[in-house]
Amino acid sequence: MLQLRVNELDSGILDLLGDRIYITGFTREEMLESHLTKGIENWSSKGLYDYQDLEFYNLKNNALLIVRKDKKEINRYQYKPVYRDTIQFKDEQGKMVSITFTIRKSSFSDHYHFLTEKTSLLFNNKDELDVYLIEKYSIKYSY
Structure with missing residues (x-):
């Protein structure tokens, strides 16, 4: 379920929180970037999922995905x-x-x-x- 959700995001942030993953979805990369740089609450979806290993190469074309742990960025995929x-x-x-x-x-x-x-x-x-x-x-x- 989590892998399917990640694959359908247009852009998003995955926050690793222990054995859970909190997803914040955005309609496009520019919205995600303005959320990060200006603190604008312009997300399009949010969800909380049980942790599971993920593959990031099946993302939509041009979708930006940022993975954070303890509020620190650990990886970007696009x-x-x-x-x-x-x-x-x-x-x-x-x-x-x-x-x-x-x-x-x-x-x-x-x-x-x-x-x-x-x-x-x-x-x-x-x-x-x-x-x-x-x-x-x-x-x-x-x-």
């Missing part, structure tokens, strides 16, 4: 699309198939996220993603 394409290739049975994929880059790390309708993979850096694209689809891109 993935911005850098490339989108449709490719044709032969699958394991030798049939021609096509997929549409999106490559997203983390704004706060070297991570890249490869996303299709059925696949969501996180790579530590561009080189790892490039190796995957060549090995899996025999393609190379500049992005």
